[in-house]
Structure formats: structure tokens, C-alpha cells
Amino acid sequence: MTAETGAALHALVAGLYPICRSITGDGLRRSLDMLRRHVPLAIHEVPSGTAVFDWTVPREWRIRDAFIEDSAGRRVLDFRASSLHVVSYSAAVDAVLPLAELRRHIHTLPAQPSVIPYRTSYYAEAWGFCMAHDALEALPEGLYRARIDAEHLDGSLTYGEYLHRGETEEEVLLSAHCCHPSLANDNCSGMAVLAFLAARMAGRRTRLSYRFLFAPGTIGAITWLARNRETALRIRHGLVVAGVGDAGAATYKRSRRGDAPIDAAMAHVLQHAEPSARLRDFSPYGYDERQFCSPGFDLPVGLLQRSPYGEFPEYHTSADDLDFVRPEKLAASLALIENALSILEQDRHLRNAFPFCEPQLGRRGLYAALGGDPDAARRNLAMLWLLNQADGSRSLLDIAERAALPFATIAATAAVLEREGLLVPD
Amino acid sequence: MTAETGAALHALVAGLYPICRSITGDGLRRSLDMLRRHVPLAIHEVPSGTAVFDWTVPREWRIRDAFIEDSAGRRVLDFRASSLHVVSYSAAVDAVLPLAELRRHIHTLPAQPSVIPYRTSYYAEAWGFCMAHDALEALPEGLYRARIDAEHLDGSLTYGEYLHRGETEEEVLLSAHCCHPSLANDNCSGMAVLAFLAARMAGRRTRLSYRFLFAPGTIGAITWLARNRETALRIRHGLVVAGVGDAGAATYKRSRRGDAPIDAAMAHVLQHAEPSARLRDFSPYGYDERQFCSPGFDLPVGLLQRSPYGEFPEYHTSADDLDFVRPEKLAASLALIENALSILEQDRHLRNAFPFCEPQLGRRGLYAALGGDPDAARRNLAMLWLLNQADGSRSLLDIAERAALPFATIAATAAVLEREGLLVPD
């Protein structure tokens, strides 16, 4: 993965960053439009009020402006400076209040006094602002005008979808939530990485089909699942991608099943590529894997992130900005996903066609020459492992794990042995 | 558990302590009578000579007095001072012997010279005394009169039994041995704790039935099993309770099965209540779990104790006295057992009635309000775990373990979700 890729990913993150996204509305639509420059997303609009399982598609939120003005008419908080300043999906307000009363509608983080927190109020009607605690503390007593020029109206929930068709109808689901406003890592990073991945897929012949989903968190995933119950049955592997640009080590959270092929593939890739990476068991708190892994679906969908949600101080604050996201980490995350998908593409069961004793590899020129080439030694070992273990009960990934060799080495060696007729499809 | 409970338990231990119990006889009967002040035990008498599996109910032992007198007629050892001074079930003797010969019938602990050891001779006819090594060493040479005024005669073996009937015939067996003489922890503590537990059960409606057994060790358990083979088939869970009053951390020894519900429940309770508690695998040496876990029965019966038998210096000596047993530890042991039984009572399989995606908890007012209430966070997490895992394959205890949350939190949250119709019986 070149430095160029990292820079291009970061540029897309930077483009998405300022937009005021929410679970519905124009910020979401503009973000999906920006992704369409990279991948030909189909855009779906689901009307407000549509029943989706236990939920209802909410009304659309339109926000034009928001501010707090002091008595001199100076904006002491301005939505135009950061989309985080307004509680997402906030009700409208236009009122003049004393500071003491206004404070009850202002969220701050006293322990991190210089950052703006991110707050939502999707399913309870309320209005509110978010600001740095220091800035709030600096306000003199007095009357302030609180203005949120927003409305909720019947409209639709928007999501984008792209299907890369492979040779089979078995699908891989790749999903990024895109409802958070100006948070660079959470989840402009996931949107950018998946858009690039989809673009890179375009020219490739693949065995599996790949479905990319860009939808608002929770309600978007629920809406998609409600409308795609048949499609969901075809999902063989899946990955939620979120928060993949920060400097932290990669973190993979296993699917609810815990031993799905995506779990094995991600574990293998991380172990070889990022020894400091973290593997975690499924838990029901998190991103949209919550919905994909609900017991009625129980899809084999894991989560890739870097620093885990909720465990770093920048999480859900204005400190999750464009500096917090690193070009090289975005590129590395993309590479991790591509490596895992490459395993899922190539993994298969082969059988040793000469199972009684070892076949004579030297006669076929398969043994590297005498001497100390360590790559040759590794390839020789890969041959021996494959011939010994390829009895139909173990896939190439199983054999790579057993041999403690990278999947790529095993797969490349298997191809050589297949060409020689020593391994055959099981 | 109040300090009052601890004091009351210790008082019962103190009442039982001086009595000279053995595997048969009046000491045993008087002890059971004392327990009947707390719980309406049925008393069973099984005649000497009754065949019980490979064993025979022994003759009854009656002891009136025992002493060693020096040539001046002074008692240098007196049974009235401690029932440990006579080998339990000792044959009678009345003889004048030189000290050198008498010594062959006196058991001491040279490594712990100030304590009297506890010795028995149940199945080989012999007479003997036990005394502190220092006291023996202080005796001048000379002639001594050894007198044990005891007899073995046809009578019966006594045990006490109490059945608390629940809604089902599925039984929990709770058993304490009561054959040891003046040893406070081993097992006045177990007798007292189980008597209190039985008393507290009296007023309760329970799903399971609870059978309390107070019987002499080994031969008592064997006799009960021989007479109750049908009843034994109804035992779903069981616990031998012995040595539960000392200051040591709780020790749970798993049933022979190793993965019985009682094993899981005790492990869960100890992990949350006493992080220093010890879990041990079954071994065939120990208390009456030896009989309950013999391969023909293989009952799911574990052992709860504090310091493990044989691993502390006071074990089977006069140092296991009323100071060695702590009121607060007796009460804590009772609480541990009640907590484990509470899990067995409440554990069940529920199913998420809304298995496709998460149900909307906010709409139902189930989510705690915004903000930092850690109990609310834990309850929210418990809801998510329950909804995600309640697919019929896992019990509430399984889910509590998976979620690393206390069973009580999971059970209380499950009750809320059941009331809301989100969880239903499987």
C-alpha cells in the first residue's frame, strides 16, 4: 500500500469531515454523494414512518443554523464553526434565557474542558447545545439567545449500497455507519476506507460477491435488514468498519459466533501484520454488528477498528479531528481488510494426491537448492505441511495456522503443488 | 447477613462443641436433639448389623468415663476435660501398666506438642488415649491406671433428616457429618450452618425441594444411600458442608462430574463474593462427597469448606476449638450457600421474542437516562446481553458468565424484560 493511498484516503476523510451528518437528512445525502465519486453507490430512500422490525423510520431532520448569542448580539457558540455544537437531531428553539437556565441545555465535558462533546437525542424530543467546558465557564451571567433553526418533517432515511458481483452469490457484507457529524475517525475513516476498497474491487474478478453498505448507525442497519431478509441469508462473511484511522493498534471484535471464517481470517491477518493488534470476543454493545449479530440473524459479522470505541479520550469529542486520523493508518487498515478478504477468496480444501509417504519433491525440482536461503526453507516447510495436512479435513487457512506460516506462503505453495498435480481439489 | 446471625450461629456451635459424638451413640443423639430446636428433624435409627451395601451398621458405642491415674490416684488425663482424650469408638480397658507400655496406647503430635490429636478406631478393635505431647513427656516413669469405661452393644445408628418441599420433586441435598467429637469447625460449623439454613427455608416458597441430612461420616452417608436409592435419583444438586467457620477463604471442591449446575453456581458465587476463594477439582479423598460421588451414584454433589481438610495445623486437633471458628465466617458461609441456591432456584432458559435486530428499548423507557450512573450502565449492558444471548441455548447463569455480570443483575434485568414481553420462556 503506497503513501499515495494513505494521502488520498485522508483527503476523502477531510472532505467528509465538516458535513453535519445525522441519521437522516441532507448531511447524510451529501456524504453519500461524495462517496459516489469513488464508487457507484445505489442510493435508497426509505420514507419516514416505515415500520422496520420493532422500529419506525424517523422523520427527517433539517438544520439550517444554530447559535447562542449574548445580549450584545455576538455569537458565543456557532454551528457553522462545528457541527458538534448542536445535539444531533435536536428540536428547534428560539428563546432568550438567563445563563443559569440555558446551562441545563448545554453539554460539556468538565474533565476535558477544552473539547466539545458529541451528543444525540434521536429518540427523545429535546433541544441542546454542546460546547467546551472552558468556553461555557468563561461566559458572564446574563441573558442569551438560544437559536436552533431546525425542523423534523416527513421525508426519508437515506443509505447507499454497492454490490460487486463475483462468480458466486455468496456475499461478503462490508458496512460503515455514516450518521456521525464532524468526527474524523468515527466514522469518516470507515466510510473512506470502504469507498476505496469498493473502487479497487471494480476491476477484479472475485469468487465471492461483495456488498458495501453505507448507512446511518442502528436505524440504518435495521432498515437495511428489514428490507433485505433474503439477501441476508446469502451473507457468508461480514465486517463492520469504523474508527480505522487513529494511531492505535488494530482491534478486531469477533462475530457473535466467535469461530466464523471471518474471525479466523482477521485473527490470522492481524497476528502476522500487527503483532500488537487486539482480538476481542463479541459483546452486544458497539456498532452495527449489534444488529447483524442479533440472535435472529446471527450473521458472521465482526468489527474492525483501531482504538476501541469508548476507550480513548478523543472518542465522541471534537478532538477526533483530522489530525487524529493518520494517512498511513488508513492505508494500513485498508490493507488489513484486503488481506483478510484475500484469505476468504482463496481459502479452500485440497487433498494430497500422493498420500502414501511423501512424494519425491526433488525429482520434480520443487526443493530449493542446498544452502541457506531462508525463503526457500519456508517454502520447503510449506510444501511439507500442505502435503501432510491436506487430507480434506483442513482448509488452507487451517493449515497455515497449524504451520504458523502466513496464509500467503501457504496459498502460493499450494498453487505450485496443484500445478504439479500433487494437490487436487477435495 | 447480620452480625446477629453470626453470633447465633456461633452460639449453636458452642452448644454442640463439648458433646462426645461418635458414629453411633448418645453423643450423636444429643447433638441431633440440639439441632431440632432449629429445624424439625426426623430422627432415624438403623439397627446395628443392618447390611448397607458393602458395609454393616456397627454396634453402638457407649462411653461413661475415661482417665489415666497415677499411682497417687491423680487423674493425669481426664475424658471430662475433652472428649478428644479417648480414641473414638475405643474398646474398654481397665489396667495398671508401666508408662512405657501405656505409651503404646497414647497418641500425641510431637510436632505440635501442646495440642491433643483426634483419633478414631472404628473398624479395628483397639483401645487408646490422645493427649498433648508435652503432657505425656511430663509424666514420671511409674505405674498408671488406664481406664476406659465404654462398651459396644447392639443398638442403632442415628441420623436426622428434614425435607423442605418445593413446587417440584427435584431435590437439593445438603449434608453435614456429625460424628466428630469436640472439634468446633469440623463439623459443628457445618451442622450449625445447615440447621440455620433449614430454619430460614421454612417460610419460603421454593421451586426445588431441599433435603437436609445430618449423619455420621462415611457409614451415615452409606446407610442413607442404601435406604434411599429412589430418593437419590431425584437429587439434582447437592452440597456437603463441613469446616465452614474458620478464617480461611472459601474452598469449593467440584462434584465428580465437574460441570454440574451446582459447580457452575458455586463458582459464580465465589468469584463475585470472595475473589480469593479456591476452586478445586473433585478428588476421591474427603468428606461424604466420596459416597455421593461414587461411580454408581455419581450425584452432582460438591463440597463447601473454608480452609481445606488436612491443610491447616489445627485440623483434627484440640486447636480446632471455639476460638478457631469465627461468627462472621459462619454467617458468610451461610450467605454463600444461599446465593448459590438462589441461582439454582432462578436459573432458566428464556428466549428473545424480538430476535431480529434489537428491540427499541428507549421507546419502552428501558434505557436509563443520559449520564453517568454506573448501575444504570450495568443494567443497560445486562439488557443487551440478555437480548443478544437469549436464544434458548443458554441459561441465565450461562449469560451472566458470558457477560461477566453478577447473576443477580442478570436475573433482575431478565424479570424486567419478561414483564415487557421482550423475553419469553423458552
Add this chain to the structure above:
Amino acid sequence: MTAETGAALHALVAGLYPICRSITGDGLRRSLDMLRRHVPLAIHEVPSGTAVFDWTVPREWRIRDAFIEDSAGRRVLDFRASSLHVVSYSAAVDAVLPLAELRRHIHTLPAQPSVIPYRTSYYAEAWGFCMAHDALEALPEGLYRARIDAEHLDGSLTYGEYLHRGETEEEVLLSAHCCHPSLANDNCSGMAVLAFLAARMAGRRTRLSYRFLFAPGTIGAITWLARNRETALRIRHGLVVAGVGDAGAATYKRSRRGDAPIDAAMAHVLQHAEPSARLRDFSPYGYDERQFCSPGFDLPVGLLQRSPYGEFPEYHTSADDLDFVRPEKLAASLALIENALSILEQDRHLRNAFPFCEPQLGRRGLYAALGGDPDAARRNLAMLWLLNQADGSRSLLDIAERAALPFATIAATAAVLEREGLLVPD
């Protein structure tokens, strides 16, 4: 095992050591003849050109002499000094060359400049010498005569086989490779230990039959398997024995199955006899277990060695000499194998004939007397474990492992309980 045995084993190693063995030829035959003084081996000759699975029995190598002479006619390298000086199976040569050109045919170990490496060229035609790097560096420039007086001709591959017949046709395979020239540990040690083991078996009645195989590495095992496919089906347990005389801790490499009885028996023996011993999982690189554990056979054959191949500096060099092999380690290795075989001979499933409660051991005089005999305590514990666990589902070895007691204690105690009618065959 007496010191005498160690000395006798070392003497046999010393006899085998100087012979120039290869995968065919007279060195191999002379070595087998030397073993026949201990065990009545049947000698098999398989003609060159015979097809054995994917391989062909190679032509026979005859070597008469080999040297490098300087221009003054002085031998600067002489095959008579060490059979390692010639690449095994080397083509013939007789040529005068400048040193620079000759160097291309001389193998040394620059990092271990004083030792001669061991090299082979079995399946590619080439000629070559091996020598100490220091000795090579000391040679002045100039012309040298390189002479290898050898030929490859149609002949046969030789192996030795001995079958000790037991009561059943179930076989134990014990195999040592005998193709390496003057390397004392690798594998004069294995040849000697197995020859002695076979000799000691001669007078014994055994339940299992024991097949000893002395054959050249790889091609010998392949040839034997190709000619004995029916026999291979009778192999219940097996052990490759190689490099068992050095001072290192014993190393057992598990069979491909990983949980075969031989794996359990060797693990048990090593754990109790050599706590520093190493247990390793199967890997497809190594000695003839590669062939026995090829997937078509998948025989339960492990490997016993001391320092593992390739992991010590003396490996495949002239430093693997008679000093490197210790009499006491040879004897200890023989004892380890005999102990493991003793487990395989005696292991069986017994059932407690008195499964309801414990049988009364005291009445039968089975309990050791009161007091502190630690052996008695261990025997008592062994009785309890056997009676508790002998329900037909566990073998004696399983019970020994569960009880963490030596198999010998469990087996001896089982014999006592069987005699008393307390344990019966399942």
C-alpha cells in the same frame, strides 16, 4: 538400568561409529551385521529400480577410497580418517584442479571452523568433499588431485527387521534410521538402543507384538511401507528412535494424531521421569515419522530424541562423535522407551464391581495401618482414585493422569484390587 547397560550400549555405538553408511551399500550391510550379534534380524534386499510409491530404489553406492592430494602427493584430506570427508552418495572423480576450482566442491562450516560437516547428494548427481574450514583455509594455492574412487551400480537397498511375537497381532513399530555415516548420536545411538531393546524382549511374554525396523532414512521407510501395507494396518503404536545418547533432556514429538496412546504414554513417562523433558507437537519435518505419519497411513508413530535435530551445534558435524554420546543417557533412553511400552502393555479398562458407595477396604486389610508412611498414603489414594474412576470410560493411564500418580502405582494397585474382586475387566 545399570551402569553396565550404559557401557554396553556405548560400546555398540563405538563399534558402529566408524562405518561409512549410506542409503545403500556395504556400510549399511556391515552395520546391520553388527546389530545381528544382539538381535536375530531378518535382512531384506530390495533391488535397485524397484518402484516404491512415488520413488524408485536407487542404485547402490560403493566407495573404496577418497582423498585430496597436494602436488607433493601428500593427502591433505583422507576418507580413511573420517567417512564424513566425502559427500554421501557422491559421484566419482579423479582430476587435478587448482584450489580455487576445487573449493567449489568442498563443503565447510565457516561458523564452526574446526568441524567437518555432513552432506549428502542422494538425488542429484554431484561429487564433493567435506572438511574443517580451518583446514581448507590452511591449504596453499596450487594444484590438487581430487580422487573419489566410488561407483553407482545396480544392486539393492538393505534393511533389517525383527518381529517379537506377542499374544496378539497388534503391533508396536520401533524404527531407527541407519544411513548416516560417522555420526555417533545420529543415529548409532538409536540403532544401539533398539537393538538392546529387541534383545531384552526375546525372553518376555508380551500382549503386543513388537516390530523392529533398521532401515536407511526416508527411502528405507518408504520401501518398507510399500512392501508392508497390510502389516502397517496392524500397527497400533510406534516410535522412531534417533539421537538418544547426548546429554540433552529427552524430547518427544507427538504423532500426527496428537492424542494417540503412544503420545499419552510417552508424555506420562517423561513427566514422571524427566521433568525437564520437552513435548512437541507433530511437524512434517524430521525423521521417518514423516513417512509413517503421511496422511494415507497416519500411523500413531511419535519420535523420541534428546536434543532436537537441527537445534544443537554438533548436529550433522564431526562433533557428533563418541564423546558426545553418554553411556548413562543411552541407558536412560532405553528405560524411557521400556516404561512407555510397559504402559501400552498394561493399560486397560477396568470397572468397579462395587460402584455404590466405597467398598469397605479396612475389612479386607487393604488400608495401610495408621501413621505416616508416604508410600502407603499414595497407595491408599491410588485405591480411592481407581474405585472412583473405574466406570469403564477411563483406562488405567487416564486414571493415573487424573490422579497425578505414576502409572506404575496405579497399575500395581489395580492388580491388588482385581485380585480382591473389587475391580473387574470392563
